[in-house]
Amino acid sequence: MALTTELTKLLGVRHPIVLAPMGGAAGGALAAAVSRAGGLGLVGGAYGDREWLARELAIVAKGTDQPWGAGFLTWAVDVGAVERALEFQPAAVMLSFGDPGPFVGRIRESGAVVMVQVTDLDEARRAVDLGADVIVAQGTESGGHGARRGRSTLPFVPLVVDLAAPVPVLAAGGIADGRGVAAALALGAAGALIGTRFQATTEALVDPSVSKAIIEGRGQDTERNSVLDIARGARWPTEKYTARTLATPTSTDGAAGKQSWPATCRPARPTRTTCHEGRFLQCRSGRARQSTSSRIYRPQPASSPPWPPKPRTH
Ligand SMILES: Cc1cc2nc3c(=O)[nH]c(=O)nc-3n(C[C@H](O)[C@H](O)[C@H](O)COP(=O)(O)O)c2cc1C
Numbered sequence: 001m002a003l004t005t006e007l008t009k010l011l012g013v014r015h016p017i018v019l020a021p022m023g024g025a026a027g028g029a030l031a032a033a034v035s036r037a038g039g040l041g042l043v044g045g046a047y048g049d050r051e052w053l054a055r056e057l058a059i060v061a062k063g064t065d066q067p068w069g070a071g072f073l074t075w076a077v078d079v080g081a082v083e084r085a086l087e088f089q090p091a092a093v094m095l096s097f098g099d100p101g102p103f104v105g106r107i108r109e110s111g112a113v114v115m116v117q118v119t120d121l122d123e124a125r126r127a128v129d130l131g132a133d134v135i136v137a138q139g140t141e142s143g144g145h146g147a148r149r150g151r152s153t154l155p156f157v158p159l160v161v162d163l164a165a166p167v168p169v170l171a172a173g174g175i176a177d178g179r180g181v182a183a184a185l186a187l188g189a190a191g192a193l194i195g196t197r198f199q200a201t202t203e204a205l206v207d208p209s210v211s212k213a214i215i216e217g218r219g220q221d222t223e224r225n226s227v228l229d230i231a232r233g234a235r236w237p238t239e240k241y242t243a244r245t246l247a248t249p250t251s252t253d254g255a256a257g258k259q260s261w262p263a264t265c266r267p268a269r270p271t272r273t274t275c276h277e278g279r280f281l282q283c284r285s286g287r288a289r290q291s292t293s294s295r296i297y298r299p300q301p302a303s304s305p306p307w308p309p310k311p312r313t314h
Helices: 006-011 028-036 050-063 079-086 101-110 121-129 153-164 178-186 208-216 227-231 254-260
Strands: 017-019 041-046 068-073 092-096 113-118 134-138 144-147 169-172 191-194 222-225 241-246 265-267 281-283
Touching: 017 028, 017 041, 028 041, 028 050, 028 068, 041 050, 041 079, 050 068, 050 079, 068 079, 068 113, 079 092, 079 101, 092 101, 092 134, 101 113, 113 121, 121 134, 121 153, 134 153, 153 169, 169 178, 178 191, 227 241
Parallel strands: 017 191, 041 068, 068 092, 092 113, 113 134, 134 169, 169 191
Antiparallel strands: 144 241, 222 241, 265 281
16 A cells, blocks of 8 residues: 655655665665655765765666665765765755754755755754754664764654644654554654565665674664774764664673773773774774774673573572
8 A cells, every 4th residue: 555645755765664774785676666656765975985886776777667865874975975966866865963954055056855864853854954854763773873962852852843844754763664654654754764575675775794693683682883984984974873783791781891801902991991983993903993892802701790680499
């Protein structure tokens, strides 16, 4: 059954479902598949790698005659990267994590719909002031990066809906099936933006081991941290945004995590020793290695008591 919302009317899509522009994972094939199925597929342009963009945008443009779009990390790209995407005539461009200001005018000139993903109310106000056509309210359940200190989807979406009205708002974070989409609509959203569920598909540009880990992983196996960004030497503004990853003892909590950071790492500023706050760490051996399972970041078990505690026997 097709549902008509402000989103479906604005973009001319059949279903109020948008593929999140997952950096590197949402390539042209996945975006085209979602658009062909009646949603809006967004290619994950992330850091704006020109070669990657040229390849994947050509795939989506060829792969569907339905509306599709692309998304970028605004803290990481310049206007040139967005202009490269606009050459392929996307129906929408989404901007996330950083000030969308420098990009909005150019996107609007092209005729594409401007979508802005927000993680707190200040970002939501800024998106409204800039005249975003669609605002994505991202709750902290979400996969990928999000607010270090945000609200979860259920309380956050209605706040943004009220603040942004009449601008259509999408709910993002923890939505993976029809019930989630129905819940998003009940909160006043015009649709749902979905990432993780689409990452575990054959069209996604991820190693099969990643899909397997997503399918086998349980919600309680994940947490938000900066470990991955430190390990790969990414320039993410970690004071504001953390990423959801499978948990490691290294990042589980301040006390246990502090004990389990390997000896090769030390706080960059000795006065700030909360080791799980990645921005205060640096590695003596120089640039961090790519993988969290590398020798540098493999944590030692923290010496904390077993949890849950064993029942006492009298
Ligand atoms: C693997 C992965 C990569 C992501 N990369 C981006 C990105 O590059 N740009 C962006 O705007 N959002 C990115 N996101 C966040 C999504 O836009 C969205 O907020 C999130 O996926 C929604 O939550 P869900 O994963 O529970 O569906 C990413 C999400 C995932 C899971």
